[in-house]
Amino acid sequence: MSVVAFKTGNEAIAEAWRQINPDVVAAYPITPSTTIMQAFTEMVANGEVDTEMICVESEHSAMSACVGAAATGGRVMTATSAQGLALMVEILYIASGMRLPILLALATRALSAPLNIHGDHSDAMLMRDSGWVEIFSENVQEAYDNMLQAVRIAEHPNVRLPVCVCLDGMQTSHQLENLVVEDDAAVKEFIGEFTPYHPLVDTDHPVTYGACSVSFGEDFYFEAKRQQIEAFDHALRVVQEIGKEFGERFGRHYGLFEEYRLEDAEYAIVMAGANSGTAKDVIDELRDEGKKVGLLKIRLFRPWPWQQLRDALKGLKGIAVFDRSSPAGSIGAPFFNEIRSALYGVENPPVVLNFIYGLGGRQLMPEHIRHAVEQTQLATLTGVNGELVGYLNIRE
Amino acid sequence: MAVAEVATKKQELNLRKIAYEQDKEAIAPGHKLCPGCGITVIMRQLFAAVDYPIIVANATGCLEVCSGNLPYTSWRVPWIHNAFENAAATASGIEAMIKALKRKGKLPADKPIKVLAIGGDGGTYDIGFQALSGAMERGHEMVYLCFDNQGYMNTGGQRSSSTPFGASTHTTPVGSVIPGKMQERKDICFILAAHHIPYVAQCSPSRWPDFARKIRKAFEANGPAFVNCLSVCPTDWGTEPQKGLVITQMAVETCYWPLYEVDRGVWRITYKPKQKLPVTEWLANQKRFRHLLRPENKWMVERIQAELDRRWEQLLALERATGGTGEA
Ligand SMILES: Cc1ncc(C[n+]2csc(CCOP(=O)(O)OP(=O)(O)O)c2C)c(N)n1
Numbered sequence: 001m002s003v004v005a006f007k008t009g010n011e012a013i014a015e016a017w018r019q020i021n022p023d024v025v026a027a028y029p030i031t032p033s034t035t036i037m038q039a040f041t042e043m044v045a046n047g048e049v050d051t052e053m054i055c056v057e058s059e060h061s062a063m064s065a066c067v068g069a070a071a072t073g074g075r076v077m078t079a080t081s082a083q084g085l086a087l088m089v090e091i092l093y094i095a096s097g098m099r100l101p102i103l104l105a106l107a108t109r110a111l112s113a114p115l116n117i118h119g120d121h122s123d124a125m126l127m128r129d130s131g132w133v134e135i136f137s138e139n140v141q142e143a144y145d146n147m148l149q150a151v152r153i154a155e156h157p158n159v160r161l162p163v164c165v166c167l168d169g170m171q172t173s174h175q176l177e178n179l180v181v182e183d184d185a186a187v188k189e190f191i192g193e194f195t196p197y198h199p200l201v202d203t204d205h206p207v208t209y210g211a212c213s214v215s216f217g218e219d220f221y222f223e224a225k226r227q228q229i230e231a232f233d234h235a236l237r238v239v240q241e242i243g244k245e246f247g248e249r250f251g252r253h254y255g256l257f258e259e260y261r262l263e264d265a266e267y268a269i270v271m272a273g274a275n276s277g278t279a280k281d282v283i284d285e286l287r288d289e290g291k292k293v294g295l296l297k298i299r300l301f302r303p304w305p306w307q308q309l310r311d312a313l314k315g316l317k318g319i320a321v322f323d324r325s326s327p328a329g330s331i332g333a334p335f336f337n338e339i340r341s342a343l344y345g346v347e348n349p350p351v352v353l354n355f356i357y358g359l360g361g362r363q364l365m366p367e368h369i370r371h372a373v374e375q376t377q378l379a380t381l382t383g384v385n386g387e388l389v390g391y392l393n394i395r396e
Numbered sequence: 397m398a399v400a401e402v403a404t405k406k407q408e409l410n411l412r413k414i415a416y417e418q419d420k421e422a423i424a425p426g427h428k429l430c431p432g433c434g435i436t437v438i439m440r441q442l443f444a445a446v447d448y449p450i451i452v453a454n455a456t457g458c459l460e461v462c463s464g465n466l467p468y469t470s471w472r473v474p475w476i477h478n479a480f481e482n483a484a485a486t487a488s489g490i491e492a493m494i495k496a497l498k499r500k501g502k503l504p505a506d507k508p509i510k511v512l513a514i515g516g517d518g519g520t521y522d523i524g525f526q527a528l529s530g531a532m533e534r535g536h537e538m539v540y541l542c543f544d545n546q547g548y549m550n551t552g553g554q555r556s557s558s559t560p561f562g563a564s565t566h567t568t569p570v571g572s573v574i575p576g577k578m579q580e581r582k583d584i585c586f587i588l589a590a591h592h593i594p595y596v597a598q599c600s601p602s603r604w605p606d607f608a609r610k611i612r613k614a615f616e617a618n619g620p621a622f623v624n625c626l627s628v629c630p631t632d633w634g635t636e637p638q639k640g641l642v643i644t645q646m647a648v649e650t651c652y653w654p655l656y657e658v659d660r661g662v663w664r665i666t667y668k669p670k671q672k673l674p675v676t677e678w679l680a681n682q683k684r685f686r687h688l689l690r691p692e693n694k695w696m697v698e699r700i701q702a703e704l705d706r707r708w709e710q711l712l713a714l715e716r717a718t719g720g721t722g723e724a
Contacts (some may be wrong), residue, residue, distance in 0.1 A: 023494050023496040023500070024496055050500060056530060058527075064485035064489065068493070069475075069489035076493075091479060148561050171429065179484070200476060204449075206475070211465060211469055214462070218466075
């Protein structure tokens with residue numbers, strides 16, 4: 001039977017892990033992800049799971065052990081944030097290059113320097129080209145639901161890619177919310193048994209993982225990368241299928257992204273993660289004032305569903321893309337660039353502006369969101385004169 | 397079985413396996429290691445010494461790049477190369493997964509699968525040191541083998557913290573002011589012994605029975621074991637390929653490379669030369685040391701000899717202090 005519990009996002013992730021009962025978890029503490037690991041080690045200590053828990057000496061070793069364990073043949077997961085993810089980066093590419101279905105819970109946090117333990121998406125952006133599927137969560141329930149779906153996505157025979165579930169650090173990770181914890185048996189049935197694929201542990205059929213590919217004429221590096229790209233094409237379909245199946249089973253439906261009052265909107269906010277909730281409130285207020293504003297909430301970031309996003313956004317007059325990472329040295333931050341790129345070539349393209357918010361945990365208040373919408377409306381009338389990027393709630 | 401018990405068993409070398417059953421060896425012929433490379437000899441000796449199903453985690457380095465070349469592989473045993481600094485962490489994951497699968501009944505509990513991590517001295521003493529220390533402290537049941545060729549050879553022969561004092565490498569060249577590497581070699585076995593793991597050993601492929609015995613003990617240690625093995629590098633030591641084992645044995649006969657083990661806290665020197673040869677016997681015939689034999693560098697040879705003597709005496713003292721002088 002499903003129950004409603006009062007849990008933080010990190011506890012929700014641990015709860016999902018309890019139900020998944022992974023074979024190996026290797027992790028290292030870092031705020032704000034630490035309590036995932038703490039909650040889980042407690043479950044291990046109490047025999048609620050029979051996972052082999054490795055309390056490694058660094059995040060580099062956490063991801064390295066995950067690679068070794070996953071290649072040996074079983075379900076493997078870890079959790080981290082910011083500096084921890086940065087230390088893992090080398091092995092993130094190896095995990096995806098070896099097509100190992102490892103799961104990572106990322107309680108997002110600002111990257112140093114200056115050192116900051118609060119939430120933003122700079123770590124999630126750091127890994128965006130690492131060959132991992134990346135899914136954002138708005139709240140505690142979504143973090144839990146996404147983690148369960150991630151098992152199926154990662155292990156799908158046409159995908160076989162590692163999956164990262166992002167939850168906003170210090171917000172979703174630490175906020176207490178109501179969480180529907182689904183029935184253990186129903187979850188078990190949904191995720192299914194793990195099917196090993198060329199496991200190292202099958203010593204009667206020895207396999208080689210991680211051979212180099214350097215000899216000219218016989219190098220297959222490019223082809224291996226091309227296959228990973230194809231796996232992402234499959235993932236786009238698989239994420240939708242599994243989101244649908246999850247909805248049919250548990251009543252909460254998931255697609256590639258969420259549209260909120262977008263159908264007849266003239267203006268849209270595009271945003272990912274925890275602050276989307278505030279954006280929805282602001283949209284309700286604006287709607288009451290007669291302004292046709294909607295939200296497109298990013299869920300799946302990798303693979304980037306650009307065609308579907310284009311179709312959802314192309315008729316609009318203006319779009320305010322909210323990014324929670326630094327655009328230093330670029331035209332704008334990643335969501336902005338990828339949304340603009342998705343809209344390239346459409347007739348009468350919408351005006352697209354970029355608003356940077358919440359770096360290092362800086363508050364995003366309803367008035368800031370309002371301001372961004374107003375600026376976007378203004379730009380559709382006056383045209384964009386130079387400034388594509390704005391900064392919300394900053395001392396200038 | 398206690399480590400000491402294994403040691404007392406007189407075990408035969410599996411010569412037949414190497415001489416007649418090449419098609420069953422763990423590493424198939426056709427790899428790309430240099431002629432005369434010590435790594436090949438070490439690997440063949442290792443796999444001839446034991447009969448378990450073994451999963452290998454190999455750090456980036458000469459062995460890795462020369463044995464796993466997509467779409468080919470030389471490995472007839474399950475093998476994974478992850479990165480340069482994480483062979484021990486990768487092996488931790490493998491060992492943990494084996495444990496989990498056995499606990500969950502997905503793997504027969506009595507299947508004696510062993511985990512072997514392999515790294516060069518760079519991947520062990522330097523960049524992989526943290527991961528190694530962590531894995532040993534956590535007590536994962538694995539054998540970590542370091543093939544110590546005293547430098548970063550895969551990248552063309554640069555210094556490592558295992559490179560001996562005075563040696564010429566591509567990053568410690570003999571110049572008109574600085575005559576080679578100016579720092580002493582760090583003693584990895586001492587550091588590993590300080591982890592108080594069940595078994596630590598230093599060995600040489602020039603003493604095959606000793607090496608084979610230590611490898612068997614390492615695999616039966618019921619916990620983490622570390623084995624350091626001197627590995628000649630004809631390319632970057634500047635030695636004749638066919639003389640590799642003779643040169644390696646000179647390191648042993650001069651006590652530059654003592655053969656010993658630390659078996660659950662008991663230090664035991666497993667070979668004591670009847671007559672300790674002067675260190676020049678080891679320095680000769682290697683181009684990386686050639687400049688040391690010049691008259692103006694006499695002080696360097698003296699320093700090497702003095703340091704070697706000090707370390708050898710220290711080892712003898714440890715052996716006495718821990719009761720290792722008796723029969724093994
Ligand atoms: C993180 C990282 N830094 C540097 C390298 C380049 N690199 C590859 S092998 C190697 C040296 C390996 O030396 P060692 O471990 O002694 O093994 P050997 O080459 O002697 O077999 C280096 C520096 C790398 N692959 N990864």
